[in-house]
Amino acid sequence: MRVGCVGVGTMGGPIAAALAGAGFDVAVHDPSPTAVARTGLPQATPAELAERDVVVLSLPTPEVVLDVVPALVGTTVLDTSTVGPDTSLAAAEVLEGRYADCPVLGRPAAVGRWTIPVGGSQELVDLAAQVLAPVAARVVGVGPTGSAATLKVLNNLMLGVVNAATAEVLALAEASGLDPAVFVDTLVDSGAASVSGLFREVAPRAVRRDYTPTFSVALLHKDNAIALDLARRHGVELPVAQAAQELNGQALAHGRGDLDSIAVLEELLG
Secondary structure, eight states, X not given: OEEEEEOOSTTHHHHHHHHHHTTOEEEEEOSOHHHHHHHTOOBOOHHHHTTSSEEEEOOSSHHHHHHHGGGGBTBEEEEOSXXXXXXXXXXXXXXXXXXXXXXXXXXXXXXXXXXXXXXXXXXXXHHHHHHSTTTEEEEEEEESTTHHHHHHHHHHHHHHHHHXXXXXXXXXXXXXXXXXXXXXXXXXXXXXXXXXXHHHHHHHHHHTTOOOOSSBHHHHHHHHHHHHHHXXXXXXXXXXXXXXXXXXXXXXXXXXTTSBGGXXXXXXXX
8 A cells, every 4th residue: 555644743654654664665755864864765846645545634733734635636635634613624524534543542662552533524534544553553433523732632631730740759758858859750650550650750850851752832722722722612610721821821921832841840840
C-alpha cells in the first residue's frame, strides 16, 4: 500500500518510520527539512500525496489540518492530529467523507503500543486498523466522525489537571520543607492510587528541573482550550480544568510554551 505522511515531527516521525518498517511504501511531507531528512524517506508535496492510497496526518493545530486537507482531495485521510470534533467534521466535508479522526493515546516512546480511537464508518475503522497496526496495539471505532477527536481532547483535559496537580504538590513539598525528590521517590512505586503514568514520567524530571519537552506547555494549552470551548458550548462548567488551564496560560505568557508541560511548576515556585 502506498501511504503518505504529512507532518513527521514528534509523533508523525515515529509513525512514518513504523509504517516504512512494516513494508508500506511511504513518502512524507513536512515544512521542516530537518524533520523530513530525519525520516530518510522520499519527500512529496501534499498534492502528490493525494495520489496515494491513504494519507496519515500528524499536525500541530486545527488550522494547519484545515489548510492541508484541500490538497488531499482524492485520497483517504487518517488524521492522528489532536483537533476538536468541529475540525474533523469540516475536514470530512472537504474530503467528501474520506476522512477519519484517529488521534493517538500514548507518548511518542510507546509507538507500537498505542491505542488509537477512530471516528468514522466501519470501512474507515477497518482501513485504520490495517494501516495503523504497526503503531498501535489497539485500534477501536468509537463512533461517527468527530467522536475520536472528542475522546482525545477529553483525555488531554484530564492530563492537564493531573499535570497541574503534580506541579502543585511539588511546589508545596518544597515550601513545607519536604525534599521533593524524597516525595517523588517514595510515591512513584508505592502503588498509591494517586500515582498516574504522567506523574511517573514528569515528576522525577521536574525535581531535576529537566523540562526537555515530550509534550509542550503550548500543545497542552491548545488541546485544553479546545476541550474547554466544547464544554462552554454544551453548558458544562469545569472549574478544576479551567484553573489548570489558567496555569498553562501563565506559563505560556512567561515564555515557557516550548518547554515540557510540567514546566508550569515554575509558575508556582515564583
